[in-house]
Amino acid sequence: MAYNKNDRRSRTKGRPTLNEVAHRAGVSPITASRALRGVATVAEELVRKVEEAARELGYIANPAARALASAHSQSVLVLVPSLANQLFIDTLEAIHSVLRPKGLEVVIGNFHYSREEEEDLLRNYLAYQPRGLLLTGFERTESSRRMIEASGLPCVYMMDLDSGSGLHCVGFSQVNAGAAAARHLLSRGRQRIAFVAAQLDQRTLLRGDGFRRTLQQAGRYDPAFEILTPRPSSVGLGSELFAQLLAAQPQIDGIFFCNDDLAQGALLEAARHGVKVPEQVAVLGFNDLPSSAFMVPRLSSIRTPREIIGRRAAEQLLDLIAGKTIAEPVQDMGFELVLREST
Incomplete structure (x- = not known):
């Protein structure tokens, strides 16, 4: 019997491999990978078979190995200043609804309105080679700006506008x-x-x-x-x-x-x-x-159009990841005065 190094399990941990999941489900390893990442183009029946095989084998994906193989992970880093504010919860839900069907995981960093904490998050998460960045506003440390520029990653800024910076942003004035x-x-x-x-x-x-x-x-x-x-x-x-x-x-x-x-x-x-x-x-x-x-x-x-901002920012980032030229890099989503009894 021929020996295939890709099918072996860890000698110490005995972890199942993606190839084993694919073999059990009767699909190719590429299809198995796409099914487990939630890529929308994979047929529902194949997704069901792959997920069932993964459960039976106890398979857990290794994102670090995936990042090494492709030079990038399948994640998008989203940094927000608060998870206690409904504004950012709504925005994150919209981002997730756009990115998840494309097989991208949303990695959330909460920097608690601290520029230094945001800098630490960027330094830690950029090491995992995300596919792109969604950042809140333009105020950050000079070190953070240098890391973002040096990473070369597609980046979209949310919640505010800066038409003179040459940056991609979605927000309102x-x-x-x-x-x-x-x-x-x-x-x-x-x-x-x-x-x-x-x-x-x-x-x-x-x-x-x-x-x-x-x-x-x-x-x-x-x-x-x-x-x-x-x-x-x-x-x-x-x-x-x-x-x-x-x-x-x-x-x-x-x-x-x-x-x-x-x-x-x-x-x-x-x-x-x-x-x-x-x-x-x-x-x-x-x-x-x-x-x-x-x-x-x-x-x-x-x-404030927080859901629309999240959705448009995520869509713009997808276009940047795909290498597309953005016709309108600065997108003003506006705002609305809602008149009720208190005024």
């Missing part, structure tokens, strides 16, 4: 979104308008810039009407900051919160102390989280 928030509160006749922000990542600061500039142009800006804190955004913090703001500036009649969870906390605090919304103070949020439509009163918010 944070500055314009902030300006839209200010215009809305001004249009409701509000005279003393505040801005409350937490976390203070670059996108939040850009929204604040657009908001502030619009109020200045209208002659309605007062720096005393701002609260900016690096603390993590939450409903509890929103409640606290709302009480703090009204205690210091009781004449406030409109507030733009940089996130919906802060605005939701403000509505709860207002109800607790009998502050009428919007009669006494209008409250506007950002991101339009699902629960905002069920607050009392229902929260007005700026809806």
Whole structure:
């Protein structure tokens, strides 16, 4: 009997091989590999046979070996600043729905709004040769930028836009979104308008810039009407900051919160102390989280296209991986003001 080194098992661990799975399923090793990676072109019946053979043999794919064989893994690295924020959960779900049917695994790194932590994640994961990168925003360390450039990997940036950089990005203008928030509160006749922000990542600061500039142009800006804190955004913090703001500036009649969870906390605090919304103070949020439509009163918010951004960014990355030229490397997905009872 001829000896085939590709069919042997580890002498110490006895792990089954892909060739054995393919042989049991009656398909070629290439078909078996594609079936196990979820490539959509493999017939359902063959996928079922391969998966059944893999279960029977106890086969576990070796991604490191696959990466060595192809010079790349079958993964895409996605770095986001939070897994506690519904915004990024929705974006990740959309990314997964695009990449998984193409046989690509989504590797998620959470850098907790820390540029240094993002740098560590890039250094660790780039060693595994991913097929491409999906990154959040443009603010990162110089070392991270050098690693991204040196990797030569296809890369798409999400959530923000930079038309002058030559980078591929899918998002919306944070500055314009902030300006839209200010215009809305001004249009409701509000005279003393505040801005409350937490976390203070670059996108939040850009929204604040657009908001502030619009109020200045209208002659309605007062720096005393701002609260900016690096603390993590939450409903509890929103409640606290709302009480703090009204205690210091009781004449406030409109507030733009940089996130919906802060605005939701403000509505709860207002109800607790009998502050009428919007009669006494209008409250506007950002991101339009699902629960905002069920607050009392229902929260007005700026809806961000997080699912669309995730889907388009993943599609653009697939084109880059395939070597295609992107006709529109900068894709503005816009935003929408959702008017409800709180303003």
